[in-house]
Amino acid sequence: MPKSSFADVSIDVEPQAKRQRLTTEDDTPFRILVLGDFSGRANRGVFELDGLAQQRPLLVDRDNFDGVFARLAPALQLSFPTGLQVDLAFSELDDFLPDRRQRFVRFLVSNVSAAAAGIGLLWG
Secondary structure (H helix, E strand, O other): OOOOOOOOOOOOOOOOOOOOOOOOOOOOOOOOOOOOOOOOOOOOOOOOOOOOOOOOOOOOOOOHHHHHHHHOOEEEEEEOOOOOOEEEEEEOHHOOOOOOOOHHOOOHHHHHHHHHHHHHHHOE
């Protein structure tokens, strides 16, 4: 015997006051919490987790951002199959802007083998 295509459905609706939208003032602080280990340990082949639990969070705001960023000293080391190695250091947030990275792009354009290797690494 074929199965029925009908189903039992029940809906329970109760009257409720309309929800008010939460409004904020323009000067209300906007906070973001970012958690993670961004040290690049895995890329360096370092897998020790002993000291990770003892690390304290870094409190960053607009007044101390530059100092915290300088203390962290983020850097990127690119190694190309041609043997070429390029080190990129970032000392301030503006170093991530495209016009600051033009130095790296100009280097790749002037070195064809490095450019080909770089494109291969970026695009797989």
